[in-house]
Amino acid sequence: MSLSRAPLSLAPLSxxxxxxxxxxxxxxxxxxxxxxxxxxxxxxxxRAAVANxxxxxxxxxxxxxxxxxxxxxxxxxxxxTSAGIDIDPKDGHVWAYExxxxxxxxxxxxxxxxxxxxxxxxxxxHTGKVLANIGKGVxxxxxxxxxxxxxxVWIADFANNKEGTKGQQVHKFSPKGEKLLSLGxxxxxxxxxxxxxxxxxxxxxxxxxxxVSDGHDAQGMTTAAAIAEGLKRGATSRISKFTPAxxxxxxxxxxxxxxxxxxxxxxxxxxxKGRLWVADRGNHRLEIFDADGKYLESRxxxxxxxxxxxxxxxxxxxxxxxxxxxxxxxxxxxxxxPLDEDRITGFVGPFEREDRVSQGTAGEGVAVDAxxxxxxxxxxxxxxxxxxxxxxxSVK
Numbered sequence: 001m002s003l004s005r006a007p008l009s010l011a012p013l014s015x016x017x018x019x020x021x022x023x024x025x026x027x028x029x030x031x032x033x034x035x036x037x038x039x040x041x042x043x044x045x046x047r048a049a050v051a052n053x054x055x056x057x058x059x060x061x062x063x064x065x066x067x068x069x070x071x072x073x074x075x076x077x078x079x080x081t082s083a084g085i086d087i088d089p090k091d092g093h094v095w096a097y098e099x100x101x102x103x104x105x106x107x108x109x110x111x112x113x114x115x116x117x118x119x120x121x122x123x124x125x126h127t128g129k130v131l132a133n134i135g136k137g138v139x140x141x142x143x144x145x146x147x148x149x150x151x152x153v154w155i156a157d158f159a160n161n162k163e164g165t166k167g168q169q170v171h172k173f174s175p176k177g178e179k180l181l182s183l184g185x186x187x188x189x190x191x192x193x194x195x196x197x198x199x200x201x202x203x204x205x206x207x208x209x210x211x212v213s214d215g216h217d218a219q220g221m222t223t224a225a226a227i228a229e230g231l232k233r234g235a236t237s238r239i240s241k242f243t244p245a246x247x248x249x250x251x252x253x254x255x256x257x258x259x260x261x262x263x264x265x266x267x268x269x270x271x272x273k274g275r276l277w278v279a280d281r282g283n284h285r286l287e288i289f290d291a292d293g294k295y296l297e298s299r300x301x302x303x304x305x306x307x308x309x310x311x312x313x314x315x316x317x318x319x320x321x322x323x324x325x326x327x328x329x330x331x332x333x334x335x336x337x338p339l340d341e342d343r344i345t346g347f348v349g350p351f352e353r354e355d356r357v358s359q360g361t362a363g364e365g366v367a368v369d370a371x372x373x374x375x376x377x378x379x380x381x382x383x384x385x386x387x388x389x390x391x392x393x394s395v396k
Contacts, residue, residue: 051344053301053335053344053347054329054330054331055329055330055331055358056331056333056335056347056349059344059345059346059347060345060346060347061346061347061348061349062336062346062348062372062395063348063372063373063374063393063394063395064393064394064396065393065394065395065396066391066392066393066394067391067392067393067394068386068387068388068391069386069387069388069390069391070128070375070388070390070391070392071094071096071121071123071128071130071388071389071390072123072128072129072130073388074117074130074133077101077117078101079098079101079383079388079389080098080099080100080101080102080103080110080119080389081098081099081102081103081104081105081378081379081380081383081389082096082097082098082099082142082363082364082365082377082378082379082383082389082390083105083143083144083266083306083307083364083365083377083379084096084097084142084143084144084145084155084201084307084364084365084377085145085307085365085366085367085375085376085377085390086145086146086147086367087125087147087367087368087369088122088147088151088175089147089148089149089151090151092125092369092370093122093123093124093125093131094122094123094124094125094367094369094375095120095121095122095123095145095147095153096120096121096123096145096365096367096375096377096389096390097119097120097121097135097142097145097155097377098119098121098389099111099112099119099141099142100112100115100116100117100119101115101117102115102141103380103383104380105141105143105158105379105380106140106141106143106158106159107159111140111141111159111161112135112139112140112141112142113139113140113161113166113167114161116136116137117136118133118134118135118136118177119135119136119139119142120132120133120134120135120142120145120153120155120173120177121133122175123390125369125373128392132175132176132177134153134173134176134177135155135171135173135177138157138166138171138179139155139157139166139167139169139171140157140158140159140160140161140166140167141157141158141159141167142155142156142157142158143156143157143158143198143199143200143201143216144156144158144199144200144201144202144213144267144268145365146201146202146203146204148204148208149204151175152172152173152174152175152180153172153173153174153175154170154171154172154173154202154203154204154210155170155171155173155202156170156199156200156201156202156212157169157170157171157199158198158199158200158216159198160187160188160189161187163187164187164188165186165187166186166187167186167187168184168185168186168187168188168189168195168196168197168198168199169182169183169184169185169186169196169199170182170183170184170196170199170202170210170212171183181246183196183210183212183242183246184196184199190234191234191235191236193240193248193251194240194242194248196212196214196236196240197214197215197234197235197236198214198215198216198217198236199212199213199214200213200214200215200216200264200265200266200267201213201265201266201267201268202268203268203269203270203276204244205270205274205276205291206270206274206291207244207291208244209241209242209243209244209249209291210241210242210243210244210246211239211240211241211242211268211276212239212240212242213238213239213262213265213266213267213268213278214236214237214238214239214240214251214265215235215236215237215238215255215262215264215265216264216266217230217235217264218230218235218237218255218262218263218264218282219263219264219266219281219282219321220282221255221263221282227255227256227263230255231254231255235255236254236255237253237254237255237256237261237262237263237264237265238251238252238253238254238262238265239251239252239253239265239268239276239278239289239293241292241293250292250293252293253265253293257283259287259295259298260287260289260293260295262278262280262282262283262287263280263281263282263283264280264281264282265278265279265280265281266279266280266281266305266306266307266364267279267305267306267307267308267365269308269309269310271310271339272310272313274290274291275288275289275290275291275296276288276289276290276291277308277310277315279305279306279307279308279317280305281304281305281306281321282304284300284303284304284305284327285298285299285300285302285305286298286299286302286305286308286315286317298342299315299337299342300342301335301337301342301343301344302315302317302319302335302337302344303317303319303322303327303330303332303335304319304320304321304322304326304327304330305317305318305319306318306319306320306321306363306364306365306379307320307363307364307365307366307377308366309366309367309368310339311368313338313339313340314336314337314338314339315336315337315338315339316334316335316336316366316368316374317334317335317336317337317366318333318334318362318363318364318365318366318376319331319332319333319334319335319362320332320361320362320363320364320379320381320382321381322359323356323359324356324357324359328359329358329359330359331347331349331350331358331359331360332350332356332359332360332361332362332382333347333348333349333350333360333362334347334348334362334366334374334376334393335347336348348374348393350362350382351382351385351386352385353381353382353385361381361382361385362376362382363376363377363378363379363382363386363391364376364377364378364379364381364382365377365379371395372395373392373393373394373395374392374393375390375391375392375393376390376391376392376393377389377390378390378391
């Protein structure tokens with residue numbers, strides 16, 4: 001099959017899945033036909049009303065207005081890719097980073113080491129104007145961002161420079177850009193306690209403890225042999241916990257498919273109940289733990305998740321990676337569902353991309369402001385179609 005052909009219609013897929021999805025209430029599907037007799041007598045009409053969490057058909061979009069290339073870019077700069085965006089807990093404005101003009105997610109000809117501009121931005125959520133711009137000269141390839149309860153900015157630096165003197169760390173900045181703390185060994189990837197090998201994200205817990213999700217390449221390990229080889233060479237897919245002062249406490253997880261194992265723990269966030277959620281991208285799930293790493297439960301209906309955001313007891317998870325060869329049929333975009341159920345109730349669709357057939361392309365990071373507007377951070381898969389590093393999806 002040629003992947004360059006014109007996009008396929010979603011209608012045939014909906015018809016194929018229709019009858020199966022109609023009886024799958026346990027995994028979150030519903031119809032709007034409340035008359036059971038009429039439903040039994042008019043199955044074709046009922047199937048047309050089924051909400052399909054795989055393709056997004058039949059699900060409401062709460063933010064239909066799309067603003068591409070959102071956010072002000074300083075003169076003389078070019079947008080690079082991103083994977084991280086968050087909301088300031090103090091004033092509700094938007095913090096995000098772009099990779100200093102790099103078109104890749106690391107390892108390309110441009111990075112924040114050889115193009116040392118300030119990669120981290122604070123944007124006015126209403127206008128997109130730049131309110132702050134920080135981080136110059138500290139990192140190589142930013143990959144995760146987190147705003148703690150005091151408004152400090154945390155960044156995971158995913159790669160190392162050629163000299164082995166920078167990268168593979170997590171940095172804490174004040175809102176004004178002062179570096180307050182660094183974790184990991186600069187430029188030295190590894191799997192020792194307190195060391196990182198492609199840190200994906202960072203988050204702080206209710207007590208100030210620091211959590212780092214580490215290890216990116218396991219998502220491509222699709223056979224038992226590949227997983228065994230990755231483990232043998234010391235590749236990581238784990239969560240590391242530190243005290244608020246930065247002292248290593250423990251790690252949990254390895255490359256694998258069991259609960260408590262990961263194939264690329266790509267993003268993290270705590271909910272209001274003090275549970276740590278982890279986007280286990282390669283295993284197509286959200287894993288939920290207590291603050292000490294005890295596995296609690298999972299979610300499976302959000303796709304191949306790159307980033308997510310929890311607000312008002314809703315989960316917003318963005319799928320940027322599902323494609324015809326690694327996760328067929330799943331439409332990229334933002335899936336929305338209730339916190340305590342594995343059920344999708346809303347969907348924000350992607351940009352179209354011909355080689356993704358009918359699946360489209362969307363960003364990697366996602367955040368939601370006080371008004372319910374959704375912001376996406378565009379990665380290598382979507383930045384060209386999105387027209388810039390950030391996209392805003394606004395309510396009506």
